[in-house]
Amino acid sequence: MLQRWLRALLVAALTVTGVLATGAAPDAAADPTLGSVHVRPLCALPARPEMTRCHSLVRTDVLPSLVPLGYGPSDLRGAYNLPATGGAGATVAVVDAYGDPNAESDLTVYRAQYGLASCTTANGCFSKVNQNGAGSPLPAANAGWAGETSLDLDMVSATCPSCKILLVEANSSSLSDLGTAVNTAVRLGAKYVSNSYGGTDSSSDPTFDSQYFNHPGVAITASAGDAGYGVEYPAASRYVTAVGGTSLIRSATTRGWSETVWGNPLGGIGTGSGCSAYETKPSWQTDSGCPRRTVADVSAVADPATGVAVYDTYSAPGWQVYGGTSVSAPIIAAVYALAGTPGASTYPSSYPYTHPSSLYDVTVGANGSCGTYLCQARVGYDGPTGLGTPHGIAAFTAGVTPCVAQQLLGNPGFESDTAPWTATPGVIDNSTSEPPHSGSWKAWLDGYGAAHTDTLAQQVSISPSCTTANLSFWLHIDTAETGSVANDTLKVEILDGATASTLATYSNLNTAAGYIQHSFNLNPYIGKTITLRFTGTENSSRQTSFVIDDTALNVS
Structure with missing residues (x-):
């Protein structure tokens, strides 16, 4: 020395x-x-x-x-x-x-x-x-x-x-x-x-x-x-x-x-x-x-x-x-x-070698x-x-595991109680008043005919090794509203940390007799842990029901 x-x-x-x-x-x-x-x-x-x-x-x-x-x-x-x-x-x-x-x-x-x-x-x-x-x-x-x-x-x-x-x-x-x-x-x-x-x-x-x-x-x-x-x-x-x-x-x-x-x-x-x-x-x-x-x-x-x-x-x-x-x-x-x-x-000392x-x-x-x-x-x-x-x-960072083509959302059709979803009490429902798209359960937001807000959310991580990520869900909108004003809304958002981005907003004006499937490209969120959130907001007049079923976040 x-x-x-x-x-x-x-x-x-x-x-x-x-x-x-x-x-x-x-x-x-x-x-x-x-x-x-x-x-x-x-x-x-x-x-x-x-x-x-x-x-x-x-x-x-x-x-x-x-x-x-x-x-x-x-x-x-x-x-x-x-x-x-x-x-x-x-x-x-x-x-x-x-x-x-x-x-x-x-x-x-x-x-x-x-x-x-x-x-x-x-x-x-x-x-x-x-x-x-x-x-x-x-x-x-x-x-x-x-x-x-x-x-x-x-x-x-x-x-x-x-x-x-x-x-x-x-x-x-x-x-x-x-x-x-x-x-x-x-x-x-x-x-x-x-x-x-x-x-x-x-x-x-x-x-x-x-x-x-x-x-x-x-x-x-x-x-x-x-x-x-x-x-x-x-x-x-x-x-x-x-x-x-x-x-x-x-x-x-x-x-x-x-x-x-x-x-x-x-x-x-x-x-x-x-x-x-x-x-x-x-x-x-x-x-x-x-x-x-x-x-x-x-x-x-x-x-x-x-x-x-x-x-x-x-x-x-x-x-x-x-x-x-x-x-x-x-x-x-x-x-x-x-x-x-x-x-x-x-052992992180191995990471640079990969x-x-x-x-x-x-x-x-x-x-x-x-x-x-x-x-x-x-x-x-x-x-x-x-x-x-x-x-x-x-x-x-640790070596990246190859992407496995799969659907990431847990309990996507709401048939297994609530978890891993977090939801306002009563949202995940098996009543016959609003039928599901498939199975026996669905997520029913609002429909009270009174000022009310319901939420439905799930956190999910998308592997950085994946190259495609696509969100889809089936939505049925039933309303008693008769005018041309969007009084009741359903907002679909992605939360990336503290940043919330709106994918779409639906309202009583989008009422339909049956379910319609909606899809969104989530490639910008590959490699991140995000939260998918639905927020239904109803005013104090006539009811609007937003019914969601058969969700999916497919990656490959």
């Missing part, structure tokens, strides 16, 4: 330029190999085996500023084609060592700077607990890890502004304490857990896997490291998504951005990558140059020369520019949150001189950048 960081020192002076600022956080002073260079790590080298360091690098050649200078939320969303909305209700957990007394107040400043909705303890968006899940006592504060915490919270906010954030602070930077914090995050309900730290790849890794990181149905990300070619843990765990790093710059391409491997062919500071000596290869990894687990899986911006804006005031001056794979790991965790809840028995075309392939650059794809970018999978960087959220 010390030798790798000594080499990193030599490359840093060549790759990051500018006016050198002096001063170092107390935690970084424990690293004797770095001194005062253009970037410095926030966290000390691990003091012993099974300890870790955070993967944050702060620019020392960029003077503290009253305004942010690095990339912000709109830059990241634009570079990775991410939606501005999504993730509402999802909780992303950030696991870090030690305490950050200013975590919430610093996060408030960051989000306000970029016009993001507040995320506080008071409004239920933000929460902070110790590694056992209690609000107190919290661990002792640490300046270096406080900077790491600010970085993680800011990147989750930038990527998924609507996500809730759970900060779990471990007692120390040991894998056992941090692993306990991961377990706590999952126990408290987080489906997305970001880890921006690493230690030596060792024979203990499989044990740590089973104790802390084997959580099906939870997207756990881990940063690949900042010391160039070489493997660190927990990124090497087969149960996590190992996240590498890139250099991200604006370009004249159609995308508007370009990326290369963060690193140098001579080695030194750069994203981690390589072949684990101890971890079993997961079934979804098929590269042939490593018989065990290969790092990384995916990647995102990490180069401090193309770094991100972070706000930290705990023994820090406020706005600074950060890099390191501690940037990329929380970004990817938040992208998983944008993509939706993982399958309960799945959607490689939904990633930006990074094909240029290297983080060392190994001579193979384990340290050199190429078309397709490589070690430093994995399968690539996010191109939207599709690569971070």
Whole structure:
């Protein structure tokens, strides 16, 4: 580890330029190999085996500023084609060592700077607990890890502004304490857990896997490291998504951005990558140059020369520019949150391997001189950048099940009581006053000759793999109205979240002796969970009955 960081020192002076600022956080002073260079790590080298360091690098050649200078939320969303909305209700957990007394107040400043909705303890968006899940006592504060915490919270906010954030602070930077914090995050309900730290790849890794990181149905990300070619843990765990790093710059391409491997062919500071000596290869990894687990899986911006804006005031001056794979790991965790809840028995680290075309392939650059794809970018999978960087959220969703041609509505002819329909009492009826289209039951809305409203609704999900979706139902309208005014109406609507769209409106003017079938194309709602709703509204004069039967929502 010390030798790798000594080499990193030599490359840093060549790759990051500018006016050198002096001063170092107390935690970084424990690293004797770095001194005062253009970037410095926030966290000390691990003091012993099974300890870790955070993967944050702060620019020392960029003077503290009253305004942010690095990339912000709109830059990241634009570079990775991410939606501005999504993730509402999802909780992303950030696991870090030690305490950050200013975590919430610093996060408030960051989000306000970029016009993001507040995320506080008071409004239920933000929460902070110790590694056992209690609000107190919290661990002792640490300046270096406080900077790491600010970085993680800011990147989750930038990527998924609507996500809730759970900060779990471990007692120390040991894998056992941090692993306990991961377990706590999952126990408290987080489906997305970001880890921006690493230690030596060792024979203990499989044990740590089973104790802390084997959580099906939870997207756990881990940063690949900042010391160039070489493997660190927990990124090497087969149960996590190992996240590498890139250099991200604006370009004249159609995308508007370009990326290369963060690193140098001579080695030194750069994203981690390589072949684990101890971890079993997961079934979804098929590269042939490593018989065990290969790092990384995916990647995102990490180069401090193309770094991100972070706000930290705990023994820090406020706005600074950060890099390191501690940037990329929380970004990817938040992208998983944008993509939706993982399958309960799945490992989300496998998802990108089923959607490689939904990633930006990074094909240029290297983080060392190994001579193979384990340290050199190429078309397709490589070690430093994995399968690539996010191109939207599709690569971070479970594999899509092929569409089965079928009818989706439950109890479509109302012959099996009410469920799964929700209806006004008395609507689903088997009386003979209004005959059904078939069978014995139908849905009879209104018909009272008095001011009255009836509703009938059912929620249904349409698979994104389907290509056609068609709604149909049989409708009979019987009325005692005699004029030419639409006094009584039946509205047919689709509810897509909070948005209601009217498919059709019928009235007493559409009276007919028998049933008429009506059909509607629902292709715009493929891939969504929607609610079909009928609303019958009758005024206080003569009755109008709207009788519905034999509904169907056919997909293929």
